[in-house]
Amino acid sequence: MTPVPRAGLSREAVVGLALGVVDDGGTGGFADLTLARVAARAGVATPSLYKHVGSLAELRREVSVRAVGELAGATSRATVGLSGPDAVRAMAHAWRGYARVHPGRYAAAQTGPDPDDPAHAAHRDAAAESVAVAVATLRGFDLPEECVVDAVRAVRSAVHGFVTLELGGGFRAPQDVDRSFDALVDMLVAGIAALARREPG
């Protein structure tokens, strides 16, 4: 009957539009990601998206994988050629920088993959890559093998916690937040060094 021009969508295009929704929604962009919103951007009826994406959950997972990959890439790029304290500092700042520039995507990156579901394989890989960057950063500290995991967990915890609280408006005091972040990173670097000195073998 009525001619229906093609919108030229594809899985890639849909994910891209979803990323746009996430970006425009600020910190809550990922939580507010909806098929209806994506369809509106595409100029298409909501059910049409199912030709390119299995479900909202699948689209969200795809967005998460992208976000985790980007975060891993940003920290990785920031630390090439560095080691020891310099590497940790660079990683921490790159991490926080990514979160501040892309708060919606950072929130998306916090969805953990299901360890068992085979559909989450890409997500697991991306997460593993992100952790691998952190591990690589700690080379140069001469950490005893069994302490590396403690150090990685400490760095991830501290930086992620800081960024989360900052984006969530948790730091209401007037003091400079950058300064506090530097202090935190200093603590981490000193703490890792101390961890290396302890239990010397």
Add this chain to the structure above:
Amino acid sequence: MTPVPRAGLSREAVVGLALGVVDDGGTGGFADLTLARVAARAGVATPSLYKHVGSLAELRREVSVRAVGELAGATSRATVGLSGPDAVRAMAHAWRGYARVHPGRYAAAQTGPDPDDPAHAAHRDAAAESVAVAVATLRGFDLPEECVVDAVRAVRSAVHGFVTLELGGGFRAPQDVDRSFDALVDMLVAGIAALARREPG
């Protein structure tokens, strides 16, 4: 027509049932909190809840305030009579302990209040109390006035980040998570002490 017995609800009762939903839902209990679920627990039709609660958003906020208050209470109780490193350690462990016992409520506690909305006053108060506990914990470190906020932010960031990642399944390696937490707390204590030593005045 048909006799409609009273369910004996009240605002208190509704909030209590909501807390039950949150508790039973694990980490995602707060995200999955829904008026329909609460109504089902109350044995009541969903719209009936509006006689006791203004909206889902209001109910969620109420739950958040409770959770923040409980967390502040738990950390406060754990640190009475302690100071310095002992206080920080006790607070960190009480914090993590609360989150592990009440993962749903802990997630609820992460919703930040709107600084302007007068309806969020109770939420702001609860959050302020929680921060006050952390500040009190740092007495005994002789921190220069302008460094206290850095130390508070560092402690909150590190502990919150660790707990968040732990609950979210972010620590997949087989190594003991308790040990990693102890290492993190050691770093914090040492870092705060170093902060006190720096810029001596």
Add this chain to the structure above:
DNA sequence: CCAATAAGCTACGCCTATTAGCCAAAAAGT
């Protein structure tokens, strides 16, 4: 005993996601 209030209910409107089935447009095959 009666009136006022409080606490249920059903019916509805609007927004999601998702499925089913139709139809035209593009692509592939002959």
Add this chain to the structure above:
DNA sequence: ACTTTTTGGCTAATAGGCGTAGCTTATTGG
């Protein structure tokens, strides 16, 4: 070039969520 198949739109319809309106009954207070 024509035909066939696949693809990517569509509308219609189901199910479940929040929230509003208006009715009815239980409870309470005079």
